[in-house]
Amino acid sequence: MATAGGDADPPQPFPADLDDNGFPSLPSPPAAAGSTSVFAEDFYRSGTDWSSLRDPPPRRPPEGPPGVKAKEKEGASLVQSSLFQAWGIERPRREGGAAGHSSPVQKSLFQAWGIERPKREGVGAGDPCPSPIRSGSWSGRKRQRGGPGEAAPAAMNPRTCPFYKKIPGTPFTVDAFRYGEVEGCSAYFLSHFHHDHYGGLTKKWCHGPIFCSALTARLVKMCLSVNSDYICPLELDTEYVIEGVTVTLLEANHCPGAALIHFRLSDGKTYLHTGDFRASRSMQLHPLLQRGRVNLLYLDTTYCNPKYKFPPQEDVIDFVVRTARRYLAKQPKTLIVVGAYSIGKENVYLAISQALDVPIYTDASRRRILHSFDWPDLSKRICSCNQSSLHVLPLGSVNHENLKKYLETLNQKFVAVLAFRPTGWTFSEATGKQLDLIKPSSNGSVTIYGVPYSEHSSFTELRDFVMFLRPQVIRSVNVGNVASRDKMQAYFREWLKGS
DNA sequence: GCGATCAGTT
DNA sequence: CACAACTGATCGC
Numbered sequence: 045m046a047t048a049g050g051d052a053d054p055p056q057p058f059p060a061d062l063d064d065n066g067f068p069s070l071p072s073p074p075a076a077a078g079s080t081s082v083f084a085e086d087f088y089r090s091g092t093d094w095s096s097l098r099d100p101p102p103r104r105p106p107e108g109p110p111g112v113k114a115k116e117k118e119g120a121s122l123v124q125s126s127l128f129q130a131w132g133i134e135r136p137r138r139e140g141g142a143a144g145h146s147s148p149v150q151k152s153l154f155q156a157w158g159i160e161r162p163k164r165e166g167v168g169a170g171d172p173c174p175s176p177i178r179s180g181s182w183s184g185r186k187r188q189r190g191g192p193g194e195a196a197p198a199a200m201n202p203r204t205c206p207f208y209k210k211i212p213g214t215p216f217t218v219d220a221f222r223y224g225e226v227e228g229c230s231a232y233f234l235s236h237f238h239h240d241h242y243g244g245l246t247k248k249w250c251h252g253p254i255f256c257s258a259l260t261a262r263l264v265k266m267c268l269s270v271n272s273d274y275i276c277p278l279e280l281d282t283e284y285v286i287e288g289v290t291v292t293l294l295e296a297n298h299c300p301g302a303a304l305i306h307f308r309l310s311d312g313k314t315y316l317h318t319g320d321f322r323a324s325r326s327m328q329l330h331p332l333l334q335r336g337r338v339n340l341l342y343l344d345t346t347y348c349n350p351k352y353k354f355p356p357q358e359d360v361i362d363f364v365v366r367t368a369r370r371y372l373a374k375q376p377k378t379l380i381v382v383g384a385y386s387i388g389k390e391n392v393y394l395a396i397s398q399a400l401d402v403p404i405y406t407d408a409s410r411r412r413i414l415h416s417f418d419w420p421d422l423s424k425r426i427c428s429c430n431q432s433s434l435h436v437l438p439l440g441s442v443n444h445e446n447l448k449k450y451l452e453t454l455n456q457k458f459v460a461v462l463a464f465r466p467t468g469w470t471f472s473e474a475t476g477k478q479l480d481l482i483k484p485s486s487n488g489s490v491t492i493y494g495v496p497y498s499e500h501s502s503f504t505e506l507r508d509f510v511m512f513l514r515p516q517v518i519r520s521v522n523v524g525n526v527a528s529r530d531k532m533q534a535y536f537r538e539w540l541k542g543s
Numbered sequence: 544g545c546g547a548t549c550a551g552t553t
Numbered sequence: 554c555a556c557a558a559c560t561g562a563t564c565g566c
Contacts, residue, residue: 222547238557238558238559239557239560240557240558240559243547244546244547246545246546248546320557346556346557352556383553385557385558385559386559388558438559438560439553439557439558439559440552440553440558440559440560442553443552443553465553467553467557468555468556468557468558469555469556494553499557500556500557
């Protein structure tokens with residue numbers, strides 16, 4: 045393929061081939077034909093984010109993995125990971141205790157999709173069902189798109205899948221469900237169950253198998269009624285061979301079921317797709333996330349700007365609990381409300397429930413979703429009686445007008461509302477550092493606190509993660525404007541320079 | 544009625 | 554303020 049210009053190529057940036065959209069991998073002017081899609085033009089105009097960011101090729105560190113002495117506050121909970129065992133390290137525990145997934149692996153399903161069963165590292169346990177890889181095996185289930193000569197209606201001709209959702213050298217896409225059938229894609233990965241990622245998934249889905257965590261799989265089935273035949277749940281920290289690629293899901297520290305997706309190609313190349321994630325020190329303990337081992341990083345850069353600072357989740361939870369205690373002490377007939385999207389922020393209201401020993405009330409649809417997590421510590425605190433003094437409501441309804449009305453529907457049981465909006469980012473810089481400076485918004489009997497409880501990485505967390513991982517190439521998965529992407533590239537270069 | 548798309552909301 | 558992630562209105566089938 046055409047190398048950009050004739051200038052002396054730096055050590056060949058990776059990846060060097062065309063991707064599935066046929067975009068040249070090397071930076072070249074957008075002039076390259078009107079055939080280039082809008083996405084590609086945009087991409088080139090903004091400068092590339094897949095040029096090599098490091099001078100020399102990655103080197104393994106001389107010593108073993110740094111910081112392996114697992115100084116996590118709690119001892120290890122159950123370890124289901126052969127990878128961790130292989131490394132002889134304790135697996136960091138996810139606070140709150142959504143320890144693991146217990147849903148059994150459906151063997152038949154793996155056979156159906158031609159996937160090799162989990163590989164147990166070290167042990168030659170092999171796979172019990174070495175069915176051949178049948179990359180086109182599901183094509184028979186594809187819906188026929190109109191008969192011969194029948195043009196596809198506009199509704200069936202959605203935008204094309206952008207390049208950053210495709211995994212080069214594989215027939216995989218990540219979070220690409222709104223484009224109908226993606227050409228060349230025979231396995232569709234879903235990083236987590238949030239609308240902007242699963243958008244386009246409906247019960248009519250028929251374009252290929254969907255790989256995701258077991259928890260996400262349950263939600264896809266339950267909430268979207270996607271045909272189970274298409275849903276392929278994968279356990280975390282377990283290697284699967286899919287279409288010849290070794291795939292491992294890792295805890296993403298975003299929302300329940302959210303996963304980082306690690307791909308190892310047969311040629312040894314490794315890619316990490318973060319989906320949405322909140323980077324943490326404990327991630328650095330993961331055997332697959334050791335220095336210099338990831339060639340290409342697909343990065344969630346939501347808050348990749350130094351203006352985004354927020355405290356650790358634990359600090360925010362502590363603040364929320366303290367505040368709730370204070371209000372209840374002053375007025376025992378206070379209703380505590382926590383706003384939340386469909387999934388996410390569970391630890392905020394779970395912490396209140398545990399600290400104040402009150403059950404969690406929420407509507408039937410959310411109860412169903414929360415119970416599906418199979419998270420006993422949460423399930424046992426959920427109640428269906430709205431007399432409890434802790435309610436979870438949709439974030440959108442946590443405003444003064446709604447809460448005032450809501451209070452009235454509860455017939456005198458409560459005389460005041462204390463509500464929390466755990467939003468990713470609160471504007472004030474002060475509140476990022478000093479939670480006690482947060483000023484609530486009060487209106488009559490209703491008080492609302494916006495709290496900086498984020499399920500995305502802060503700027504410094506992102507920086508620390510990238511500086512630790514030292515990937516060869518970083519590709520942002522967030523579509524921002526040209527200026528912000530240029531700025532991000534500058535940060536990446538800074539973080540990775542002189543390695 | 545269903546789903547895709549876009550505009551609006553906090 | 555910007556942001557993620559949703560909700561609602563509208564339109565075509």
